Amino acid sequence: MSAPAQERPHLLRIGDLARATGKSSRAIHLYEELGLLQPATRSSGGFRLYEPGAVERMRWIDLLHGLGFSLQEMRGVLENWWSSEQGPAAMEELRVLFQRKLEETRESIRRHRDLERELMEGLAYxxxxxACATPAAPVKGCVHCTQDHGMKEEPALVAGIMTSPEPGHRSGRGSFVRVEDIG
Amino acid sequence: MSAPAQERPHLLRIGDLARATGKSSRAIHLYEELGLLQPATRSSGGFRLYEPGAVERMRWIDLLHGLGFSLQEMRGVLENWWSSEQGPAAMEELRVLFQRKLEETRESIRRHRDLERELMEGLAYxxxxxACATPAAPVKGCVHCTQDHGMKEEPALVAGIMTSPEPGHRSGRGSFVRVEDIG
DNA sequence: TCAAACCCTCACGTACAGGTTAGATTTAGG
DNA sequence: CCTAAATCTAACCTGTACGTGAGGGTTTGA
Structure with missing residues (x-):
C-alpha cells in the first residue's frame, strides 16, 4: 500500500503526487527533465520526495497547458521568474504574458462559438x-437532392462531404486517368 | 505565373488549391494519402488536377479539424458516408456525430471560460x-509577500510559480541530497 | 527553344507529450 | 527475513500533422 513516505512524514513520493494530480509518474519524470518541477529531496535509496507545494506546481502546469503553453514555454516562464532581480518587474512581465493569453483565450472562445454555430446549422439541415422524400435512395442521390432543406445553401459541414467524389482507397501511382483519355 | 491549368480550364492545380485554402501542397498530398481528397484527374504529365469542389472539401477538413477531429476520423466519416446504402440513414449517423461534437464544443467553451476567469484573477492579483511596498526586492521576497493583494488566496496561476522552489537546471543523477544528510 | 515556375515521388526529420518496456533496487508490512 | 508493491534509470515507441530536401520531370510564356 502507499503509505505517504515515512522518512519525512510530510513528503510525497512520486506515486502519491501522481494520484493527487491525476498524472502518471512518467509525466512527472518528464516535467523534471524539462525543469518544471524538482523533488525537494530524495530518500536514502533514491526515491523522489516532494513537498506538498509540488501539487500546486502540477496544477499550475495543467492550467498553463490548458492555456496552450508548451512545457518548454512553461520552463521559460519559470526561469524568467526565478532569475529576475526585481520582484515587481517580474510580476509585470507575467502580467503582460497573462494579458496576451487572455486575449488568445477569448479569441479561442470566439472561434469555438463559430464552430458551434456551424454545427447547429449542419444539424438543422x-x-x-x-422527412426525406426518397428514404431508400442511396447516398449518391443526396448529392443531387432537390428537397427543400429550408436554407439557401448547404452548410459547409454537409457540403464538404458531398461536393467531391468519394475518396478512393489508398492512393498510389499507377491507376490514374490521363486527362486526354477522358473527353 | 500560375495560370489555372489549361488542359481543362475549370480545373485547379495543386498550387492553386493550396493558395485558395491557405494550406501547403504537402498538406494536400497528405490528405490524399489519407483518403480525404482525390484529384479529379491528372494532367498528361502527372500533375494533380482538382475540381473547384475540392476547395469545399478542404474547408470541410479545416472545419472538422477545428472541432477536434483527427484526419483519420475524417476519413472514417467520409468512408462511412459514401459506403452507406441509404441516404437518410447516413444522414442520421452524421446527425448523431455532430450532435456529440456540439456538446464537446460547448464543453470546450465552458473550460475556456474557466481559464478566462483564472487569468483574470491572476491579472487582478x-x-x-x-504598488508593491518593496519595489527593489528580489523575487524570492515575493514568496513571503505580506502585502494585501485584496484576495484571500493567491490565484493558482501565481501560486504555482512560487510554491515550489525554483527548478534546478537539467536534472540528472549524481547531485541530489540524501535525506539523512539534511536534518 | 528555353528558362522560370511548378510539380512529381520518395523518404527522412520535427515537435509535442508522454507510453512502454526492461532489468535492477528500494521500501513497507507481515 | 521475505515478499509484494513501488520506484529507479535508460532507452526506445506512439501518433499527429505536416516540413524539408533530393533528384528529376512538366508547363508555360516569351
Whole structure:
C-alpha cells in the first residue's frame, strides 16, 4: 500500500503526487527533465520526495497547458521568474504574458462559438433529412437532392462531404486517368 | 505565373488549391494519402488536377479539424458516408456525430471560460504588485509577500510559480541530497 | 527553344507529450 | 527475513500533422 513516505512524514513520493494530480509518474519524470518541477529531496535509496507545494506546481502546469503553453514555454516562464532581480518587474512581465493569453483565450472562445454555430446549422439541415422524400435512395442521390432543406445553401459541414467524389482507397501511382483519355 | 491549368480550364492545380485554402501542397498530398481528397484527374504529365469542389472539401477538413477531429476520423466519416446504402440513414449517423461534437464544443467553451476567469484573477492579483511596498526586492521576497493583494488566496496561476522552489537546471543523477544528510 | 515556375515521388526529420518496456533496487508490512 | 508493491534509470515507441530536401520531370510564356 502507499503509505505517504515515512522518512519525512510530510513528503510525497512520486506515486502519491501522481494520484493527487491525476498524472502518471512518467509525466512527472518528464516535467523534471524539462525543469518544471524538482523533488525537494530524495530518500536514502533514491526515491523522489516532494513537498506538498509540488501539487500546486502540477496544477499550475495543467492550467498553463490548458492555456496552450508548451512545457518548454512553461520552463521559460519559470526561469524568467526565478532569475529576475526585481520582484515587481517580474510580476509585470507575467502580467503582460497573462494579458496576451487572455486575449488568445477569448479569441479561442470566439472561434469555438463559430464552430458551434456551424454545427447547429449542419444539424438543422440534417434534421430535415428525416422527412426525406426518397428514404431508400442511396447516398449518391443526396448529392443531387432537390428537397427543400429550408436554407439557401448547404452548410459547409454537409457540403464538404458531398461536393467531391468519394475518396478512393489508398492512393498510389499507377491507376490514374490521363486527362486526354477522358473527353 | 500560375495560370489555372489549361488542359481543362475549370480545373485547379495543386498550387492553386493550396493558395485558395491557405494550406501547403504537402498538406494536400497528405490528405490524399489519407483518403480525404482525390484529384479529379491528372494532367498528361502527372500533375494533380482538382475540381473547384475540392476547395469545399478542404474547408470541410479545416472545419472538422477545428472541432477536434483527427484526419483519420475524417476519413472514417467520409468512408462511412459514401459506403452507406441509404441516404437518410447516413444522414442520421452524421446527425448523431455532430450532435456529440456540439456538446464537446460547448464543453470546450465552458473550460475556456474557466481559464478566462483564472487569468483574470491572476491579472487582478498581479495588478496590485505595481504598488508593491518593496519595489527593489528580489523575487524570492515575493514568496513571503505580506502585502494585501485584496484576495484571500493567491490565484493558482501565481501560486504555482512560487510554491515550489525554483527548478534546478537539467536534472540528472549524481547531485541530489540524501535525506539523512539534511536534518 | 528555353528558362522560370511548378510539380512529381520518395523518404527522412520535427515537435509535442508522454507510453512502454526492461532489468535492477528500494521500501513497507507481515 | 521475505515478499509484494513501488520506484529507479535508460532507452526506445506512439501518433499527429505536416516540413524539408533530393533528384528529376512538366508547363508555360516569351
Amino acid at each position: 440534417l434534421e430535415t433529412c428525416r | 498581479l495588478e496590485t504588485c505595481r
